[in-house]
Amino acid sequence: MEVAAPEPARGGGNPLKNMFRMRETGLIAIIVLLFAVMSFASPYFLTWVNMRAMAMAFAVEGVVVVGMTILLISGGIDLSVGSVTALAMVIAGWLFLQGVDPWVASGISIASCTAIGAFMGFFVTRIGLHHFIVSLAVMVIARGICLLATGGRPLGLYTLPPEFKFIGQGSIGPLPLVIIIFLVVVLAFDFMLRRTTMFRKVFYTGSNEKAAAYSGIKTKKVIFLTTTLCSALCGFAGIIYMARFGSAQPTFGIGMELNVIAAAVIGGASLSGGSGTIFGAILGTILLSVVSSSLALLDVSVYWQDIIRGSILLSAVSIDHYLHKIRA
Amino acid sequence: MTDDVILKISHVSKSFGAVQALNGVDFELRKGEIHALAGENGAGKSTLMNIIDGILQPDSGEILLDGQVVRISSPAEAQKLGIGFVHQEISLCPDVSVAENIFMAATNVSRAFLTDYQALQRDAGVILSQLADIDPSWPVRELSISNQQLVEIAKALTLDCRVLILDEPTAALTEKEAQVLFQIMRRLADRGISIIYISHRMAEIFDNCDRVSVFRDGRYIVTHKVRDIQPGTIVNAMVGRMIDNLYPAKMTAAQTSDEIILKVSNLSEAVRFNGISFELKKGEILGFAGLIGSGRSEIVKGICQLEGTVTGDTWLNGQKLALKHYSDSIAAGMVYLSEDRKGDGVFLDMSISANVSALKLGQVSGPLGIINTDKEDGQAEKLGHMLNLKHGQLSDPVSSLSGGNQQKVAIAKMLSVDPKLIFLDEPTRGVDIGAKSEIHRILRDLARSGVGIIVISSELPELIGVCDRVLVVREGSISGEVAGDAMTEENIMHLASVLETQKKTA
Numbered sequence: 001m002e003v004a005a006p007e008p009a010r011g012g013g014n015p016l017k018n019m020f021r022m023r024e025t026g027l028i029a030i031i032v033l034l035f036a037v038m039s040f041a042s043p044y045f046l047t048w049v050n051m052r053a054m055a056m057a058f059a060v061e062g063v064v065v066v067g068m069t070i071l072l073i074s075g076g077i078d079l080s081v082g083s084v085t086a087l088a089m090v091i092a093g094w095l096f097l098q099g100v101d102p103w104v105a106s107g108i109s110i111a112s113c114t115a116i117g118a119f120m121g122f123f124v125t126r127i128g129l130h131h132f133i134v135s136l137a138v139m140v141i142a143r144g145i146c147l148l149a150t151g152g153r154p155l156g157l158y159t160l161p162p163e164f165k166f167i168g169q170g171s172i173g174p175l176p177l178v179i180i181i182f183l184v185v186v187l188a189f190d191f192m193l194r195r196t197t198m199f200r201k202v203f204y205t206g207s208n209e210k211a212a213a214y215s216g217i218k219t220k221k222v223i224f225l226t227t228t229l230c231s232a233l234c235g236f237a238g239i240i241y242m243a244r245f246g247s248a249q250p251t252f253g254i255g256m257e258l259n260v261i262a263a264a265v266i267g268g269a270s271l272s273g274g275s276g277t278i279f280g281a282i283l284g285t286i287l288l289s290v291v292s293s294s295l296a297l298l299d300v301s302v303y304w305q306d307i308i309r310g311s312i313l314l315s316a317v318s319i320d321h322y323l324h325k326i327r328a
Numbered sequence: 329m330t331d332d333v334i335l336k337i338s339h340v341s342k343s344f345g346a347v348q349a350l351n352g353v354d355f356e357l358r359k360g361e362i363h364a365l366a367g368e369n370g371a372g373k374s375t376l377m378n379i380i381d382g383i384l385q386p387d388s389g390e391i392l393l394d395g396q397v398v399r400i401s402s403p404a405e406a407q408k409l410g411i412g413f414v415h416q417e418i419s420l421c422p423d424v425s426v427a428e429n430i431f432m433a434a435t436n437v438s439r440a441f442l443t444d445y446q447a448l449q450r451d452a453g454v455i456l457s458q459l460a461d462i463d464p465s466w467p468v469r470e471l472s473i474s475n476q477q478l479v480e481i482a483k484a485l486t487l488d489c490r491v492l493i494l495d496e497p498t499a500a501l502t503e504k505e506a507q508v509l510f511q512i513m514r515r516l517a518d519r520g521i522s523i524i525y526i527s528h529r530m531a532e533i534f535d536n537c538d539r540v541s542v543f544r545d546g547r548y549i550v551t552h553k554v555r556d557i558q559p560g561t562i563v564n565a566m567v568g569r570m571i572d573n574l575y576p577a578k579m580t581a582a583q584t585s586d587e588i589i590l591k592v593s594n595l596s597e598a599v600r601f602n603g604i605s606f607e608l609k610k611g612e613i614l615g616f617a618g619l620i621g622s623g624r625s626e627i628v629k630g631i632c633q634l635e636g637t638v639t640g641d642t643w644l645n646g647q648k649l650a651l652k653h654y655s656d657s658i659a660a661g662m663v664y665l666s667e668d669r670k671g672d673g674v675f676l677d678m679s680i681s682a683n684v685s686a687l688k689l690g691q692v693s694g695p696l697g698i699i700n701t702d703k704e705d706g707q708a709e710k711l712g713h714m715l716n717l718k719h720g721q722l723s724d725p726v727s728s729l730s731g732g733n734q735q736k737v738a739i740a741k742m743l744s745v746d747p748k749l750i751f752l753d754e755p756t757r758g759v760d761i762g763a764k765s766e767i768h769r770i771l772r773d774l775a776r777s778g779v780g781i782i783v784i785s786s787e788l789p790e791l792i793g794v795c796d797r798v799l800v801v802r803e804g805s806i807s808g809e810v811a812g813d814a815m816t817e818e819n820i821m822h823l824a825s826v827l828e829t830q831k832k833t834a
């Protein structure tokens with residue numbers, strides 16, 4: 001044997017590649033930088049009240065980001081998250097107004113959202129339609145149900161018992177319960193995604209569905225379950241929102257899907273599946289949220305915020321694409 | 329054949345990441361010659377052809393066409409320069425008619441705004457009639473694989489090419505069809521068209537080509553006039569050493585056993601295969617030969633419930649199997665190594681460790697389904713060491729490895745479950761020679777240790793060199809079996825194609 005197989009490529013060649021290899025590091029650096037700049041630009045920024053408000057703003061959405069990230073890793077996508085979150089509120093709120101116990105109403109509502117996820121999963125895995133199309137249809141249908149059931153007006157739930165409202169409005173010590181729930185969900189799913197066999201199969205499936213099938217993995221079942229899980233988490237988020245607002249808002253979460261997908265993708269999830277982390281996705285959520293809040297504090301027009309958010313997404317995806325190319 | 333050089337490749341190099349696919353390669357094609365390219369898989373033949381066809385760009389070096397330096401930026405550009413490439417894989421649009429498939433390429437280089445379909449249909453008809461009896465109005469889907477191959481060739485011929493590249497065109501053809509193709513090739517050469525002919529079959533090269541150039545490990549080795557040399561000269565140049573020690577020693581008479589690992593009885597599938605029965609004895613390596621599309625892969629995929637709805641009985645080590653899903657097959661100890669490594673064999677962007685553990689995660693996890701990463705790395709480390717895997721970190725993605733090492737990861741994945749039987753489909757496709765003979769040695773060691781080994785390969789020398797016995801599959805059934813001295817390329821090819829010739833003459 002004269003010519004040995006070439007040594008595999010190691011890290012080290014391209015410094016840019018190495019710097020971005022740890023995407024989380026990059027995101028943390030950007031967030032810290034933003035904090036530093038903002039604390040000079042606005043004296044109000046680095047106050048407890050503002051920090052708390054920002055955290056409250058992204059915490060519930062963060063729960064949806066978790067579901068979306070897992071779904072993206074499995075190779076799917078869900079455009080219906082905003083509508084389904086609103087539908088969760090509307091179902092629970094409507095049942096409550098019919099005299100159902102709010103806890104029971106919430107349980108039914110989350111179960112319904114889970115069923116919606118299973119419904120989409122069925123169309124994707126059994127009928128063979130694309131996630132994009134199925135969830136687009138469900139996005140419109142769910143919104144339609146919300147508007148139909150409420151006549152387009154928010155349901156005021158003034159009589160919600162205080163112990164229920166506590167989920168969305170209460171605090172344990174200095175920490176709002178919403179943030180504690182968020183942390184628990186994030187930590188639990190982050191751990192499971194990294195370390196359990198169940199979620200490892202999600203990575204195998206998203207990375208190469210055929211290779212996963214050739215490894216004995218029931219890929220359709222995996223995709224069905226990630227689709228269902230995402231909707232179930234939307235249901236859960238919807239209930240928290242309802243407890244926080246004390247009302248059910250049929251128009252809530254319009255455009256949420258874009259924010260959620262953007263956060264996951266900025267955090268390293270790939271639309272072609274197989275990669276992504278919860279930690280990264282949450283950093284993506286925090287980044288977008290800090291940017292929004294900063295722009296608001298700086299009195300920048302809301303319309304600018306969308307433009308900037310879109311630009312951040314485009315840059316993140318471009319960098320991702322470039323890195324994939326030089327790695328290949 | 330004249331001595332005018334039409335195409336000259338000068339010091340061309342190309343690398344993919346860390347893999348040097350071509351290393352300062354030279355090549356010369358004369359007007360009107362049939363020039364064979366020989367070399368093992370991974371020798372760089374395909375890369376060179378892809379550069380000539382503009383699919384890939386060289387990192388350095390020059391291409392000269394008629395003495396002029398040219399830059400071929402795309403296949404369309406190559407077509408304009410008169411270079412036609414018939415790929416090994418068929419790339420036709422299956423739902424569209426034969427004629428339209430042929431037009432597709434022709435209209436692409438046409439400068440006219442409107443296409444004269446009638447003229448093109450006529451031309452297509454004329455060219456097709458030389459090749460085979462194919463109706464130009466049929467959809468390609470309806471044609472047999474061999475006829476599709478001929479349509480591919482017809483497609484290249486409509487372009488008025490001066491250089492025609494044929495990449496293993498006979499792989500899917502019967503003996504008779506191949507002979508027709510060779511006659512056509514000779515006619516084209518007489519008209520002044522230069523043909524680059526890639527084949528693994530020595531007999532074809534010696535019967536039909538004028539010159540042969542040999543490549544090995546991305547380097548140009550030598551060019552000979554075919555009439556001046558013997559096949560052994562080429563084989564030795566391809567391998568870079570004597571052929572004798574390329575393959576590991578076979579099973580000796582003393583090692584034969586009556587113990588049966590796998591018994592398959594009357595296995596059938598709706599369309600893919602029919603009435604398959606065979607046995608695999610302990611210690612032997614059994615080969616499956618057959619043309620592309622003959623059903624050899626489908627049979628083994630059927631046995632382990634990867635594909636198709638199968639009827640018939642299977643016994644593994646005397647136990648009758650009732651598998652519902654491939655995961656049952658894995659649990660029973662029967663695993664399948666895919667022929668398409670990048671497509672479905674490995675998870676390219678996942679770590680080496682995660683790839684190796686994919687078949688049975690339960691082995692590296694605790695009771696709650698929590699993966700023990702030390703255990704997972706340990707498993708990859710152990711199997712990697714056993715297979716002599718050359719790797720960086722175990723956390724590196726598999727895409728960072730060379731083809732041969734990627735294949736070793738795929739094999740490690742199979743071995744991670746301590747299988748009783750492994751089906752290996754094209755186990756050394758796209759693997760460099762060093763890794764290739766290592767893989768062969770591993771297979772022999774596994775067989776000796778009592779693991780059942782069934783190898784499918786399109787490379788007959790590989791089957792003959794590695795297997796103790798070869799079953800030949802033709803159109804979904806076993807057409808014969810060869811063993812010992814009867815294992816020759818001629819006998820296998822005969823069994824793979826003879827029935828159809830008989831049918832036609834009958």
